[in-house]
Amino acid sequence: MVARAISSALVPDLSDKVGRKKILIVALAFYAVSTVLLGFARSFFLLFFLRVVEGAATGAVFPTAEALLVDSVPLKDRGAWMGKYFTTFNFGFIIGPAIGGILFTIGTDLFFLDTLTAFSVPFVFTGLLGFISLISIIFFVQDVLITDKKDSIDELIAGEIADIPTSITPYLSSFLLIGVLSGFSIGLIIPIFTLHMTNAFQLTEGNIGFIFTISGSVALLVNYPAGKLSDKISNRMQIVWVGMICTGVAFFGVSLATSLGIVILFFIFRSTAFQAYLPAYRAFQADKIPPLVRGKVMGHIQSAFNVGATFGPLIGSWLYEIFVSQSLDILGYSFFGGGIPFLVAGIFGLIQVLFAVNILINDKKSVHEL
Numbered sequence: 463m464v465a466r467a468i469s470s471a472l473v474p475d476l477s478d479k480v481g482r483k484k485i486l487i488v489a490l491a492f493y494a495v496s497t498v499l500l501g502f503a504r505s506f507f508l509l510f511f512l513r514v515v516e517g518a519a520t521g522a523v524f525p526t527a528e529a530l531l532v533d534s535v536p537l538k539d540r541g542a543w544m545g546k547y548f549t550t551f552n553f554g555f556i557i558g559p560a561i562g563g564i565l566f567t568i569g570t571d572l573f574f575l576d577t578l579t580a581f582s583v584p585f586v587f588t589g590l591l592g593f594i595s596l597i598s599i600i601f602f603v604q605d606v607l608i609t610d611k612k613d614s615i616d617e618l619i620a621g622e623i624a625d626i627p628t629s630i631t632p633y634l635s636s637f638l639l640i641g642v643l644s645g646f647s648i649g650l651i652i653p654i655f656t657l658h659m660t661n662a663f664q665l666t667e668g669n670i671g672f673i674f675t676i677s678g679s680v681a682l683l684v685n686y687p688a689g690k691l692s693d694k695i696s697n698r699m700q701i702v703w704v705g706m707i708c709t710g711v712a713f714f715g716v717s718l719a720t721s722l723g724i725v726i727l728f729f730i731f732r733s734t735a736f737q738a739y740l741p742a743y744r745a746f747q748a749d750k751i752p753p754l755v756r757g758k759v760m761g762h763i764q765s766a767f768n769v770g771a772t773f774g775p776l777i778g779s780w781l782y783e784i785f786v787s788q789s790l791d792i793l794g795y796s797f798f799g800g801g802i803p804f805l806v807a808g809i810f811g812l813i814q815v816l817f818a819v820n821i822l823i824n825d826k827k828s829v830h831e832l
Contacts, residue, residue, distance in 0.1 A: 463768050463771045464768075465513075465518040466521030470524070471762055488522075489526070492516075494589050497588050500512045501582035528760055532748040541690060544740075544742075548689070552682050556678030556681075558674075560674070562587075563672060632825075638762065641765075647713070650778035652771070652774070652778070661786060662720075677726060686741075699743075701742040703815055707815050708734075712731045717797065720798065748760075777806075778806075781806065786799055
């Protein structure tokens with residue numbers, strides 16, 4: 463996450479100057495190679511080094527890809543296209559854990575591999591997918607020259623097609639703060655989700671992946687409709703703040719759940735709410751970012767998320783080790799102590815709402831004044 467934070471702050475800025483396709487090609491090559499090699503890492507140092515490389519590559523890819531997408535689509539359909547983008551991304555994301563679980567189980571049960579060797583199989587498979595992505599970028603994607611694109615020129619300040627500073631992006635500080643809070647809340651539960659599912663609900667490694675698939679399947683249906691809806695309403699942030707509230711509440715539900723069925727229900731609720739507001743929020747950010755610094759600013763926003771996600775796992779793991787062996791009570795209701803990181807994630811998730819509402823109110827004021 464530290465590597466992601468650094469690379470997303472620096473590399474997408476370069477894409478504004480040399481083109482986004484070149485950045486994607488180089489970053490995906492590093493991602494694919496490092497991911498394959500991760501499956502064969504047998505020392506902590508090598509594992510650590512490869513994760514740094516993979517993280518840096520990922521940090522370069524995501525904001526650059528989003529910037530290229532925004533460059534390439536009509537302004538009036540930006541929310542809908544963001545919805546399509548996140549639909550395809552999340553389709554892979556929700557089936558990935560299940561496929562990883564299947565590949566791991568095949569390795570252990572069909573080929574009788576030891577546990578460590580069986581873990582290598584999903585890494586190799588994922589690295590191959592990275593190579594496929596690299597090839598598709600080379601042959602099917604082209605850069606968009608901003609100064610040749612009417613929709614982008616319309617967004618430029620009249621007569622200013624030179625070096626537009628990042629500082630003219632409205633609400634940039636709020637975007638960055640929301641990014642940190644979002645990254646921190648998600649990071650809190652990333653390292654301990656598998657542990658919590660194993661210790662509290664006695665799930666196996668192979669079955670845990672299916673929880674993500676089940677919870678994400680319903681959410682997959684909301685990306686495009688929600689993104690398209692954001693193109694039709696007066697302010698995209700109306701969708702965003704409601705979705706953020708629901709996401710925070712869902713974390714509370716997961717933290718207090720004592721049955722697997724309830725956990726899955728709250729994960730479905732959380733995934734649906736998150737995927738409903740994400741395309742609208744990304745489109746709103748793109749609306750406010752000048753085209754000539756789009757890669758740079760999107761990179762900074764992604765970097766802010768990664769900074770939060772850097773500290774989240776440290777705090778989440780620490781909290782989990784403190785409370786995992788305890789049974790806690792709130793107003794007479796008992797729940798697993800391992801749910802505390804989810805509870806804290808919900809609190810930080812709801813703090814984001816304050817900044818989102820502030821953006822919504824101020825944006826309405828500015829439109830009214832105009």
